Amino acid sequence: MVNSMTSKLFVYPTDTVWGIGGNIFSNECYEKISKIKGHALKKPLSIVFKNYEMIEDLIDLPKNITKQWLEKYFTLESTIGLPKVWAKRDLPKWICQESEYISIRCMDTPELAAIFEKVKGPVTSTSLNLTGEEPITEQEMAKEFFRKNLPGEEFVERISTNCSGRSSTIVLFDGKNCQFVREGKFINEVKEHFELLST
Numbered sequence: 001m002v003n004s005m006t007s008k009l010f011v012y013p014t015d016t017v018w019g020i021g022g023n024i025f026s027n028e029c030y031e032k033i034s035k036i037k038g039h040a041l042k043k044p045l046s047i048v049f050k051n052y053e054m055i056e057d058l059i060d061l062p063k064n065i066t067k068q069w070l071e072k073y074f075t076l077e078s079t080i081g082l083p084k085v086w087a088k089r090d091l092p093k094w095i096c097q098e099s100e101y102i103s104i105r106c107m108d109t110p111e112l113a114a115i116f117e118k119v120k121g122p123v124t125s126t127s128l129n130l131t132g133e134e135p136i137t138e139q140e141m142a143k144e145f146f147r148k149n150l151p152g153e154e155f156v157e158r159i160s161t162n163c164s165g166r167s168s169t170i171v172l173f174d175g176k177n178c179q180f181v182r183e184g185k186f187i188n189e190v191k192e193h194f195e196l197l198s199t
Helices: 027-037 052-058 067-076 110-119 139-149 187-198
Strands: 009-013 018-022 046-049 078-083 101-106 123-127 169-173 178-182
Touching (some): 009 139, 046 052, 052 067, 052 101, 067 187, 178 187
Parallel strands (some): 046 101, 078 169
Antiparallel strands (some): 169 178
């Protein structure tokens, strides 16, 4: 995987809310996101991948976390945190900060496809809003935030991805045990899905 060092930020729709992100290897991207959102520089970010193969390129997944299992998991509006020691290469400190986990999602959408192509790899992801304010779910509100706060960056128009407006489920998984950090709409399905790993 080629690590393009572009510092461009992208605003894009996800299955839950509008997001903002950029190249995971660019510290400038991380600092710009922190400044825009108005939070301290020690907040970790999630990573969004296009597919299972892109995840495997960066993370050494255990055999029970199969392509089929992960693809189903990511249809449940969920993020999974995996031990950062599973990373196949050194990750920038700003991705995990003091956390022992890498939080990842996988979204193969037409909106993100263009971003993956420009960045040549996965991108960071966090909600498009000021810290403490409600996340944005409507494109016009996302555009207004973009015009006001992100001059010179890139806005990705919605093609087919609809934001549900719900908070995603967040689960930390160390290979054996789960910690449910945040419970979203599909929490029961997520719990059932994790039970499959122990069968």
